[in-house]
Amino acid sequence: MGLKFKETAVMTLFVAILGGTIGGITWGLLFMMNLGINLLWQDLKNAVNLTLYPVVVCAIGGLLIGLWEQRFGPYPREMAEILKTVKKGNKIPYNNLHIIGISALLPLIFGGSLGPEAGLTGVIVGLCFWFSDRFKFILSETDELPQIGMAATIGVIFGAPLFAFVEQIEDEEKPAVIPKNLKIMMYFVGILSGYGALTILQNLFGGRLGLGHFPAIQKMTAVEWAAAIPLALVGVAAGMLYYLFQKMTKVAIKPLAQKILIRSILGGVILGGVGIFLPYTMFSGEHEMVEVMNSWQGLGFAVLLLTGIVKLLMGNICHQMGWRGGNIFPTIFSGIAIGYACALMLPIDPIFCVAVVTAALTATVMRKPLAVILLLLMCFPINGIIPMTIGAVIGGAIPIPKWIGLLED
Structure with missing residues (x-):
């Protein structure tokens, strides 16, 4: 039975307020992240002028991350894990949101090759459950708020409302309490109010x-279209490397699994050491993406290709060493770097090249072609939708080889 007009109006208002709150919290966490990065990696770095500065700072970051994990546990959870929990209708605890927030900020500020989406999602979805529990006396349908808030969170973080909608509505397992059409409207109210507040x-x-x-x-x-499938296969190959690196790092880190401080500090040393030679392998990649766009021809084929591949490795090393965060922004950056490397070797439009490779790599990792296309529209032009579709469909269709899974045994 559908909701009455008054109940619908009240729920719309609640969702709009929730979305605006999500946008505000997202802005606050991103603001603190950028403030910390600027302080450590610009102001202090310029004042110290030390060659081994990345190693020293990342090692200190590893120490802090390790101590924090020893005290509070392994946070933040991955975005995919949180998304799956919410879709099933299970609760995310909200009594430790400050702990999750600090756990998310530490690896990002200290240069981890990770995205901010995991920590932001953990904090904000926990807040949605708090909101749901506190306002049941006003609105009986508050059980739907965490799912709507999840969509708003994704839309705000990535600046891609359609991606957020597809990512949240896809494979939804929890029965809807409110009519489907109304719920779709609520998704967009939450997403757009959150994105508006953030902007x-x-x-x-x-x-x-x-x-x-x-x-x-x-x-x-015809030259570009002839290159589309080979370029997509390059992106798929890079995506397979991501899974290979994931399995290899799991095996390599097993002896240190219970030695939290040692592995987190070692992770920092590796991250900083690699960052001295390949600085774009550090951080989440969104700021570095702009720099590569402006200087790709001067960087050269070897540096671009190596940066793209090593960043896929470093993301897995960070995660296994206890530097937790998201993998979407770093994966997109790797695709862009590898795509530009290919553009240096082929007589085709460089943006076409980057669009196909990035879409194929991201879809190979995420396994959701439509979501990838909608996500990449946040940075690629609208006339790149067909090249991106070719890359994303091929990347999502080719299965991960079973032998990669055997490496864990």
């Missing part, structure tokens, strides 16, 4: 993600 705060106070926007693809001739 206003960013314009007023700064603190935005530094995602670049590619110009339109200038040419799509």
Whole structure:
């Protein structure tokens, strides 16, 4: 039975307020992240002028991360894990949101090759459950708020409302309490109010993600279309490397699994050491993406290709060493670096090249072609949708080889 007009209006207001709150919290965490990164990696680094600065700082970061994990446990949880929990209708605890927030910020501020989406999602979805429990006396349908809030969170973090909607609604396992059409409307109310609040705060106070926007693809001739499938296969190969690195690092780190401080400090030393030679392998990749877009021709084929591949490795090393975070932004950056490397070797439009490779790599890792296309529209031009579709469909269709799973045994 559908909701009455008054109940619908009240729920719409609640969802709009929730979305705005989500946008505000997301801005606050991103603002603190950027503040910490600027302090450590610009102001202090310029003042110290030490060659081994990345190693020293990342080792200190590893120590802090290890001590925090010893005290409070392994946080934040991965976004996919939280998403699965919410879709099943299970609760996310909200009595430790401050712990999750600090757990998320530490590896990001100290240069981890990780995205902010995992920590942000953990904090905000926990808040949604708190909101749901506190306001049941006003609105009986508050059980739907965490799922709607999850969609708003994803939309705000990635700046991609359609991606957020597809990511949340896809494979939903929990029966809907409210009519489907109304729930779809609520998703968009939450997403757009959250994104609007974030945009206003960013314009007023700064603190935005530094995602670049590619110009339109200038040419799509027979040469580009002939290269599309081979380029997609390059992206798929890079995606398979991601899974290979994931399994290899799990095996390599097993002896240190219970030695929290040692592995987190060692992870910092490896991260900083690699960062001295390949600085773009550090951080989540959204700011570095802009720098690569502006300097890719001068970086050269070897540096671009090596940066893209090593960043896939470093993300897995960080995660296994206890530096937890998301993998979506780093994966997109790797695709862009590898795509530009291919563009240096082929007589085709570079944006076409990057679009296909990035879509194929991201879809190989995420296994959701439609979501990947909608996500990448946040930075690629609209005329890149067909090249991205080719890459994403191929990346999502090719299965992960079973032999990669055997490496864990």
